[in-house]
Amino acid sequence: IVDTSNRVRRLQSDVRNLNSTPLTGFKNSFASLFKSIPFAQYIFNPFTIAGVVAGRALKLGIDEEMRNASFEVLLGGEENARKIIDNIDAYAKKTTYGKENLSTAVQTMAGFGIAQERIMPNLKAIGEIAMGDKNKLSSLTLAVSQMSATGQLMGQGRNQMINAGVNALLEMGKDTGKSGGVLKDEMGKGTITADMVAQAYKNATLEGGQFYGMSE
Numbered sequence: 001i002v003d004t005s006n007r008v009r010r011l012q013s014d015v016r017n018l019n020s021t022p023l024t025g026f027k028n029s030f031a032s033l034f035k036s037i038p039f040a041q042y043i044f045n046p047f048t049i050a051g052v053v054a055g056r057a058l059k060l061g062i063d064e065e066m067r068n069a070s071f072e073v074l075l076g077g078e079e080n081a082r083k084i085i086d087n088i089d090a091y092a093k094k095t096t097y098g099k100e101n102l103s104t105a106v107q108t109m110a111g112f113g114i115a116q117e118r119i120m121p122n123l124k125a126i127g128e129i130a131m132g133d134k135n136k137l138s139s140l141t142l143a144v145s146q147m148s149a150t151g152q153l154m155g156q157g158r159n160q161m162i163n164a165g166v167n168a169l170l171e172m173g174k175d176t177g178k179s180g181g182v183l184k185d186e187m188g189k190g191t192i193t194a195d196m197v198a199q200a201y202k203n204a205t206l207e208g209g210q211f212y213g214m215s216e
Helices: 002-019 024-034 040-044 046-075 078-094 098-111 116-130 134-150 155-163 168-176 180-188 194-205
Strands: none
Touching: 046 078, 046 098, 078 098, 078 116, 098 116, 098 134, 116 134, 116 194, 134 155, 134 194, 155 168, 155 180, 168 180, 168 194
């Protein structure tokens, strides 16, 4: 507490010094840029800037700690959580989804009991199919997770996937050569497993597949 209090006092001193520094040219440049924004006068107050930045940073830090803690619980320990976090960080750098959306997707899959070694391959395939759209990423993640929990593709899950931009039976047809009607009958009989759909999605995102490289 004492250390934090001292840091706060030093920060306050720094902000006061900054507030008294002549920045007329700098301020005038910003004035023309922000003049149409309501309450723009507060943007030029270093106390406000410091407060907004610190508050946002604090929220992001707390959110990240909460996600990391949830991974430890869902994946059975700190080591497993660290592996998935590192994978999320690496994938986030290659795509537009961001760590927060990818972390939420991982939480969803883990919550539905998908094994850790299958989470990132599933996420990357879904990410390609979603083509950079975070809403589609979320919808597909939920549909695939629910399908994995039941172990088979059912009509509702297929419709969810179609609404998110991919027809599971169409992708399977490309691999098996079977018509949509035949595959639909098989789905009705419960013979199309979650593993079969996952493999079809994986094939669609490999080099030469329709969705290859789409997230990037």
